[in-house]
Amino acid sequence: MMHITVEVHAIESPRMIINSDAPDIDSLLLESTVINAKISGIIADITIQQKYVYKGSSILDGALLMPGDPSITIHGCTVKIGNQTIKAEMKDREKVREIFDKAKKKFDPFFLTINNPDAIQMHLSNIQPGSIIYTEIHYTEMIKPSFGLYTISLPKPIQAHYLKVLDYVPLHRDTYADTSFEAVKDYPLGTLQVHAFIAKGGKLSFLKADECSIQQTDQEASCTYSVADAAQSKQISLSYRFADTEPQANLMLYEEGKEKFFLLSVNPPSIAEAHKESLGHEYIIVCDSASLQDNSANEFWKAFSKGLREQDKLNILHFGPENTRLDEESQVCTKDIISRAGVYLQRIHSTEGLEPIQLIDVLQQIQLKPLHSDMASRSIIILTNGFMDANTDVYDAITKQLQDANVFTLAVGKEINERFFSAVHRLTMTDNFILKGSQEELNKEAIRFADYIQKPSLTKLKVGFDGFDVNSLEPASYPDLFSDRPVLLFGKYKGNPKGRIVITGFHGNKEFVQTIDITLLKPLASTKGLQYLWAKQRASILIDYNVYDRNNDRVKEITKLGMKYGFQTPYTSFGITGSDYNKSKNVIALMYQPLNLNGGTLVSNASGQQLARTSVVEVEAACNYADAAAHDEEGLISVESIMTERVLDNTIIEKVRSTIEQQLSGMQECYAEALKKFRHLQGNVQLLFIFNEEGSLTEISLADSELNIEEVEQCMIESAKRISLPPMIQGMAQISFLLEVL
Numbered sequence: 001m002m003h004i005t006v007e008v009h010a011i012e013s014p015r016m017i018i019n020s021d022a023p024d025i026d027s028l029l030l031e032s033t034v035i036n037a038k039i040s041g042i043i044a045d046i047t048i049q050q051k052y053v054y055k056g057s058s059i060l061d062g063a064l065l066m067p068g069d070p071s072i073t074i075h076g077c078t079v080k081i082g083n084q085t086i087k088a089e090m091k092d093r094e095k096v097r098e099i100f101d102k103a104k105k106k107f108d109p110f111f112l113t114i115n116n117p118d119a120i121q122m123h124l125s126n127i128q129p130g131s132i133i134y135t136e137i138h139y140t141e142m143i144k145p146s147f148g149l150y151t152i153s154l155p156k157p158i159q160a161h162y163l164k165v166l167d168y169v170p171l172h173r174d175t176y177a178d179t180s181f182e183a184v185k186d187y188p189l190g191t192l193q194v195h196a197f198i199a200k201g202g203k204l205s206f207l208k209a210d211e212c213s214i215q216q217t218d219q220e221a222s223c224t225y226s227v228a229d230a231a232q233s234k235q236i237s238l239s240y241r242f243a244d245t246e247p248q249a250n251l252m253l254y255e256e257g258k259e260k261f262f263l264l265s266v267n268p269p270s271i272a273e274a275h276k277e278s279l280g281h282e283y284i285i286v287c288d289s290a291s292l293q294d295n296s297a298n299e300f301w302k303a304f305s306k307g308l309r310e311q312d313k314l315n316i317l318h319f320g321p322e323n324t325r326l327d328e329e330s331q332v333c334t335k336d337i338i339s340r341a342g343v344y345l346q347r348i349h350s351t352e353g354l355e356p357i358q359l360i361d362v363l364q365q366i367q368l369k370p371l372h373s374d375m376a377s378r379s380i381i382i383l384t385n386g387f388m389d390a391n392t393d394v395y396d397a398i399t400k401q402l403q404d405a406n407v408f409t410l411a412v413g414k415e416i417n418e419r420f421f422s423a424v425h426r427l428t429m430t431d432n433f434i435l436k437g438s439q440e441e442l443n444k445e446a447i448r449f450a451d452y453i454q455k456p457s458l459t460k461l462k463v464g465f466d467g468f469d470v471n472s473l474e475p476a477s478y479p480d481l482f483s484d485r486p487v488l489l490f491g492k493y494k495g496n497p498k499g500r501i502v503i504t505g506f507h508g509n510k511e512f513v514q515t516i517d518i519t520l521l522k523p524l525a526s527t528k529g530l531q532y533l534w535a536k537q538r539a540s541i542l543i544d545y546n547v548y549d550r551n552n553d554r555v556k557e558i559t560k561l562g563m564k565y566g567f568q569t570p571y572t573s574f575g576i577t578g579s580d581y582n583k584s585k586n587v588i589a590l591m592y593q594p595l596n597l598n599g600g601t602l603v604s605n606a607s608g609q610q611l612a613r614t615s616v617v618e619v620e621a622a623c624n625y626a627d628a629a630a631h632d633e634e635g636l637i638s639v640e641s642i643m644t645e646r647v648l649d650n651t652i653i654e655k656v657r658s659t660i661e662q663q664l665s666g667m668q669e670c671y672a673e674a675l676k677k678f679r680h681l682q683g684n685v686q687l688l689f690i691f692n693e694e695g696s697l698t699e700i701s702l703a704d705s706e707l708n709i710e711e712v713e714q715c716m717i718e719s720a721k722r723i724s725l726p727p728m729i730q731g732m733a734q735i736s737f738l739l740e741v742l
Contacts, residue, residue: 012069013155014048014137017121018062019110021164023187026056028133030190033157033230037196038526039238040252041265042488044141044152045529051190052133052160060127061110063592064135067155068119071142073536075566077122077574079589080134084578086589088122090566091575092559096591099575103590111592120574123590131587138566140532147484148243148268149206154194154236159187189230196223197526198240201250201263202516205270206241210234220526243267247458247481249503249514254527259492261530262470264516266487266503268457279376279509280311281456282330286362287345288320289724291383296412296435296442297345300383303446305342307454308333313375316344317366320388321659321724323357329369356659358389363397371404376506377459377480378405382424386417387722389662391548398427402477408453410435415722417665423544426537429475429488455483458505458512463489467499468518474537481505490534497521535565543570547672637667640684640740659723660737666719671741674712683707685739687720703736 020026031051038045054060066074077088103109109123127133143150194212198204198221207214211234212223221240227233242248242265252263283304291297308314312333316326326344331337359382371378380401386409398407409424411434425432433449435442458481473491481487501516539561546554555571562572579589639657683706690699700720705713716739 012067012153013158014050014067014135015065015158016052016062016160017065018060018160018162019164020060020062020162023160023162026058026060026162027054028060028062028160029053029055029188030157030159030230032191032193033189034193035154035195037152037154037194037238038528039143039152039196039198040254040527040529040533041199041201041242041250041263042143042145042150042486043529043533044143045138045532046141046154047136047138048155049134049136050157052135054127054129054131054133057129059125059129060131061125062123062127062160063110064122064124066120066122066137067139069141070118071144072118072139073141073532073567074120074137074139074574075532076138077120078134078136079122079124079587081127081131081587084587086122086576086578086587088574088591089577090563090568090572092563093569093571093573096573096575100590103588107588109588109590109592121592122576123588123592125588126585127587128585140529140536145267145484145486148270148486149239149241151237151239154196154238156233156235157189157192157230159189186231192225192227192230192233194223194225194236196236196238197524198222198238199252199524199527201252201265201521202242203248203250204240204242205244205248206239208239210237212236212238219521220524241267241270243269245269245271247505247507247512247514249501249516251501251516251518251521252527252530253493253497253521253523254530255523256528256531259531260494260497260523261490261527261534262493262497263488263490263527263530263533264463264501265489266458266461266463266481268481268483268486279374279459279506280309280313280332281454281459282313282371282375282378283308283315283381284330284366284378285314285316285341285345285381285383286359286366287316287318287383288359288388289318289322290320290385290387290722291410291412292345292347294413295439296446297383298342299439299442299446300410300412300435300449301342301345303443303450304454305338307450308338310334311374313372314338314341316341317362319357319359319362320662321356323354355655356662358662359384360389360391360393360397363394363401367397367401367404377456379453380405380407381453382407382409383412384409385413385415385722386411386420387415387663387666387719388417388420390417390420390423390665392545395423395427395545398424399476402428402475402479406453406479406482408449409433410449412436417669419544419547419669420665423541423547426540426544427475428479429485430479431485452482452484457481457483458487458507461487461503461505464502464504465499466502468497468501469494469499472534472538474534474541490530490537492534497523532565532567535561536567539567539569548668637664637671638740639664640738643736643738644734656735663723664739666722667716667739670712670715670719673715674709682741685713685716685741686736687717687739688734688736689720690734707741 016028018026018028029052031053034049036047066077079086110125111121111123143152200219207221209223212225214221214223225236242250246269247266249264249266254261310333313330314333314337315330318324326341366380401407407428408430409421411421431452433445435445461480470491470493473489478487478489497518499518503514505512539558542554542558558569559571562569574591576589576591580586639661642653642657685707686704688701688703689697692698700717702713702717707713
């Protein structure tokens with residue numbers, strides 16, 4: 001016997017955790033594993049089928065852990081034991097909560113409190129000696145390319161883990177899974193078979209499969225692998241590339257019943273090159289004061305400015321209370337402009353006499369000024385911590401910008417609003433860039449960002465559909481093609497696949513044209529993941545919009561997508577069918593998942609709570625399908641009135657009000673988080689701001705509150721500390737803001 005540790009930080013493969021400290025007696029043996037992977041560009045549709053044989057003598061109690069990672073979406077799980085079939089299916093979240101709470105009153109489920117908020121587990125108990133257990137887990141995995149190269153590693157079988165829950169473990173026998181346990185040496189893993197299919201959608205310039213036998217047809221490649229003893233198996237990794245020396249467009253089709261899906265990917269060349277075209281690029285940096293409060297903006301500028309050329313143009317625009325700009329128009333990148341820009345990004349600017357300006361207004365101003373003919377493209381770089389007046393109008397403005405410009409966000413500051421950045425990344429299909437940490441980390445990420453956006457592969461990219469009847473496109477608009485990311489367009493189509501797609505643009509100075517004859521392609525079974533790609537993207541964007549503008553129609557559509565395509569949303573979660581708790585020899589099953597169905601938190605560490613907040617409370621979390629209409633008017637925090645110790649000019653008071661209202665998103669975050677526990681949160685909150693003789697903000701405190709919920713009130717105070725006010729008040733002053741939480 002040897003002592004090892006269960007690692008659950010990254011659950012790459014299903015595993016059984018058995019509530020026992022005697023693996024040699026309570027032997028649950030894995031007899032076989034079959035993995036089927038259907039890969040379509042950036043998404044892989046994977047099923048894992050396993051067979052276990054229980055050779056123990058006692059009634060078994062355990063949990064089945066399923067893969068957990070932000071790139072993975074679980075779509076279903078089936079367990080068959082004898083004549084009993086147990087399925088984890090998507091249901092209305094409130095109904096699942098009721099079933100979950102009722103079941104826990106009847107029996108004592110074995111769950112693991114794990115530090116991975118994406119992992120899902122199924123409790124299984126009352127497993128009789130001699131049972132044969134079949135499991136099937138279905139999930140999709142997003143594949144992130146690097147300079148056009150896609151790589152996916154398929155899961156390896158993992159033996160059952162044994163973990164005895166001690167008597168002193170609290171409620172529901174939850175325990176941390178990073179506790180030592182005893183495992184039988186040379187524990188068998190059974191046989192392993194792998195079947196992988198890769199849809200080409202046209203040209204596939206490179207394919208490599210470690211340990212796997214590859215066969216190819218015109219439309220897809222397949223690889224098979226089998227081994228009699230999975231303990232001796234090696235990691236199966238698949239790597240592929242669509243483009244070679246020039247950009248390459250690929251089209252994949254999938255049909256299931258009346259629904260028909262497509263994925264068009266425009267892929268960058270295999271070698272990233274700095275742009276060589278004579279035409280310049282216009283860069284517009286949009287920032288707020290939060291981005292200038294530490295060294296991150298300066299590190300960004302040092303890396304970014306090195307790649308600017310004389311034919312490029314540059315401007316810097318502030319939003320929020322500052323409302324200033326480097327220049328009225330974008331200027332050619334002379335040494336003087338580059339020097340001025342560097343100075344500009346190192347200090348916060350006084351804007352006495354200017355009204356605060358919102359991000360939406362800045363974006364609309366940019367859109368009113370068309371790109372000059374001597375510019376190859378325009379890129380808008382938003383530097384902020386994300387705590388701003390972000391709403392659906394901002395998302396709409398970014399979507400419109402993508403028709404003529406590229407939009408990038410650079411998260412800066414000690415604290416960032418992850419919800420804002422994740423929403424923008426979904427809309428723009430860009431990478432996540434965060435400038436924080438040590439000086440070395442700041443510099444490394446700044447260089448990565450500059451390298452990313454200053455190497456376009458195709459500018460002025462346009463996609464035309466000729467005779468191909470497409471609809472429900474995601475994303476609604478698209479940017480240029482850059483060296484480290486593909487441009488993706490996916491959606492549905494009607495009728496037979498026919499017609500053509502024409503992709504045009506400029507690869508450096510060279511005009512690029514590629515035509516795809518759709519009649520040469522056919523829908524494939526290996527492209528099944530396309531339906532999940534479209535549905536998840538559609539639901540995610542609806543959820544982003546519902547954060548700021550909830551309505552019943554969106555709730556219905558999100559719920560419908562979650563139910564139909566089998567993935568969790570704020571309104572849907574996994575429920576169990578086929579588990580009858582009243583039959584003595586039936587296996588008892590219950591799901592435990594990141595949606596915190598018992599009302600508590602799945603994890604206790606800080607990073608876990610943050611992940612749970614962004615993935616679960618994306619929308620008003622207590623609002624379900626049935627009562628969504630009653631909540632449509634809730635969720636707003638507004639400045640009801642302003643009171644001052646001494647008389648101030650009304651224009652100053654209104655300016656302060658406007659400034660505060662633009663920076664309420666942090667408090668809105670407090671509200672969204674609190675709704676997990678307090679369904680009808682509302683009331684007035686009065687915050688007191690104190691300024692010194694120089695007009696600087698020195699203190700923020702809670703003057704009064706009708707909420708009477710300490711954790712919510714404290715969260716609002718901490719959020720208020722991030723509010724930035726321009727120097728508009730002279731002398732000692734006290735101002736209190738009455739906030740109305742609806």
